[in-house]
Amino acid sequence: MKKLYTKSLLALLIIFSFSCEDINEDINSNPNDILITDVEDKLFLTGAQLANIQLQLGHLNRISGMYSGQLIGFSSLYANIYGMALSTVESNGSWNALYVGVLTNMRQLQNNSKQTLLVGIAELWKVMLLELLHLYGVESPYSEAGNPEISDPIFDSQVSVYNAAIQKLNSGYLLFSLHLQLVFLKTLYLVEIRINGLKLHIL
Numbered sequence: 001m002k003k004l005y006t007k008s009l010l011a012l013l014i015i016f017s018f019s020c021e022d023i024n025e026d027i028n029s030n031p032n033d034i035l036i037t038d039v040e041d042k043l044f045l046t047g048a049q050l051a052n053i054q055l056q057l058g059h060l061n062r063i064s065g066m067y068s069g070q071l072i073g074f075s076s077l078y079a080n081i082y083g084m085a086l087s088t089v090e091s092n093g094s095w096n097a098l099y100v101g102v103l104t105n106m107r108q109l110q111n112n113s114k115q116t117l118l119v120g121i122a123e124l125w126k127v128m129l130l131e132l133l134h135l136y137g138v139e140s141p142y143s144e145a146g147n148p149e150i151s152d153p154i155f156d157s158q159v160s161v162y163n164a165a166i167q168k169l170n171s172g173y174l175l176f177s178l179h180l181q182l183v184f185l186k187t188l189y190l191v192e193i194r195i196n197g198l199k200l201h202i203l
Helices: 002-023 041-056 059-067 090-113 116-136 160-195
Strands: none
Touching: 002 090, 041 090, 059 090, 090 116, 116 160
């Protein structure tokens, strides 16, 4: 009787130990989850455009308009700003639009797109972002910013940000010229195919 009890207990233990693995195998996978690769390339560009508009027309732009004398009559509403008593809250939205909205979308576009035109646009948008960082006149994170593995990115100097902008500008123009050459060659190829029996040589 004792042997039968031990064997049946051991058999039940083996059955339950293997069946638990199948139940918990996909417990943390979300069937409704959207992957970055599922998103169309140009939608990253759209998100960055919206964030850039928020950034260019945001609160820091309003503050610079106050300081330059373009906006008058706001001294009672923004007394602290007119008194040069800025807090970090004044720029949170702008930094968020700059890093999360523009930089992250442009990096995703460059990493996931196979279209040279969109990659070139992303390079030139990064130049605009770097130019804005340069205009803010402060040391700011760029080289390590937007990397999920780095929680505390280093602050790059204005000179290094400016040099990165020049490098991105050159590579963006190169990508644009490659795209235009491909479009030109495709157009010549299609024209040559559509003219029946007639070879067209423009080059």
